[in-house]
Amino acid sequence: MTDLLANLNPPQIRAVTTVNGPVLVLAGPGSGKTRVLTRRIAYLIDVAGVAPWNILAVTFTNKAAHEMRERVEQLLGEKFGPPLPGQPPRLGGLTIGTFHSICARLLRIETEAIGYARNWMIYDSADQLALVRNVLSEMNLDEKRYSPTAIRARISAQKNELVTPENYRASSYQEEIAGRVYARYQEALHNNNAMDFDDLLMRSVLLLRERDDLLRKYQEKWRYLLVDEFQDTNAAQYELVRLLAGKPTDNRNLFVVGDPDQAIYRFRGADYRNVQNFQHDYPDATVVLLEQNYRSTQRILDVANAVIANNPHRTPKRLHTENGEGLAVSVYEAYNEVEEAGYICEEIERLMANHGLTPGDIAVMYRTNAQSRALEEAFVLRQIKYKLIGGTRFYERKEVKDALAYLRVVHNPAATVSLDRIINEPARGIGPKTYGALKQWAAELGVNEYTALLILLHGPAEVSQ
Structure with missing residues (x-):
C-alpha cells in the first residue's frame, strides 16, 4: 500500500x-x-x-x-x-x-416524503426554458416583454437562495410577474412529475x-x-x-x-x-x-499575487514555488479582436519556426465561447491546425435531445415538455395550431396531452382500462 x-x-x-x-x-x-x-x-x-x-x-x-x-x-x-x-x-x-x-x-430514496411519483425526472436547461415559455403562454404574457431566459434565471437565483414561491417577495412590478410565473412553473413541474436541477438542492x-x-x-x-x-x-x-x-x-x-x-x-x-x-x-x-505551487514558475505567481492582493476581503496568503523563475510574463494590448487574433497567430508561427513546437504543443484560452470566432477565422486563413475544446456537448445536440425526449415520454407520460419537443419531430403534419387544440381538449378532459393522444387512438373505454 x-x-x-x-x-x-x-x-x-x-x-x-x-x-x-x-x-x-x-x-x-x-x-x-x-x-x-x-x-x-x-x-x-x-x-x-x-x-x-x-x-x-x-x-x-x-x-x-x-x-x-x-x-x-x-x-x-x-x-x-x-x-x-x-x-x-x-x-x-x-x-x-x-x-x-x-x-x-437522497430524493430518490425519500420520494414519498416529497409527494412525487417514483419515476420523477430531471429537467435540463432547455426543458426549463420550454416550460417557462409554456407558462408565459398560459398566462397570456408576451415573451418580448417578459424574457423567458431572464425569468428562468430569476427562478434559479431564488431557488439558490432557498426562496420558495410562498416566501418570494417582489420589489418591482417585473419581479411580481416573475413571482407569479415562478409559482405556476413549480406547479407545472409537479404536474409533469419533474424537477429542475435547482429543485434537487x-x-x-x-x-x-x-x-x-x-x-x-x-x-x-x-x-x-x-x-x-x-x-x-x-x-x-x-x-x-x-x-x-x-x-x-x-x-x-x-x-x-x-x-x-x-x-x-x-x-x-x-x-x-x-x-x-x-x-x-x-x-x-x-x-x-x-501556499506552495507545483504547477507554475515564480514569475507567473508574482503576477497573480500582485493582482489578487488588491482584494481587501481575503485571507492573506502568498504563493511560492520551487520551479524556478521561468520566462517573463508578456502583455499585448490589441485594438480589437481581429488584431488580437492576428497577434496570436504570429506568436504561434514564431514558436513553431524558432523553437520547433507543433500546434499540439500550444493552447489558446479565451474567456467566453463567443471569442472563438475571430481566432478560428484567423487560424483557417493562416492554415494553422487547431482543435476546438468544449464545443456543443453530446447531450446538447439536437438529435440526442430528441431521442432522450422520446425515452422520457415513454418513461413518464406526464412529461409534457418532452412531448412538446417531439410531437412533430420528425415532421408528421402536427403544427402549433393542431397541437394547441389538442392541449385545450386535454385540459377540458382533465388529462395530460399523452393520455389525450391515447384516447384519440384507442377510444376512452380502452384507455380507462
Missing part, C-alpha cells in the same frame, strides 16, 4: 491527518488540493478506521468525482481485493459525487429542515464530510452542508477546501463569502494554508 503521507509538505500533512472537528483548507492554485482530498479519504479509512459508508465527499463535476474515487482506490491498493464471503465491498458505501447527484440520490434542504428524523438519519450515515471548491458554493449548498454536519457545538467532522481568490461562479449564484461564513460559523476550525 502507498505511504499516504509520502511527498506531502507539512501543511498538506496537517490537512490530511487532522481527523476530527471542522477544518478549512485555503488552497492556492496548483497547491495539490486534490492530492490532499484523496489522501485524507484514504487516511480516514486506513489509519483512522472510519467506515467508507460514513464518508461523503462532494465535488463540482462528475469527472472530478470519478477521478477522486479512482485515486483513492489506487492509494489503498490491495485493500480493494475481492470481499470476504458475507462481507460488503471495502469501498462499497463510500459516497463521492456532485451536490446535484447526491441530492438526486432546494427540496433536499427543505426536506431535511422539516424532517428531523431524516436529518438524523443522514447525519449518522455521513459522519465525515469533505467539500471541494468551497468558494463556489451557493446559499443552498452551504445550508445543506451545515445541516448534514450538525451544529458547530456537535464537533462534526466537516472538511472544506477552497480559495476565494479562485471564485468565478458568482453569475451562477456562488458566494465566495461562504469561506468567511465558515470561519464565523465554526470559530474553532483548524485553518490550513496551502
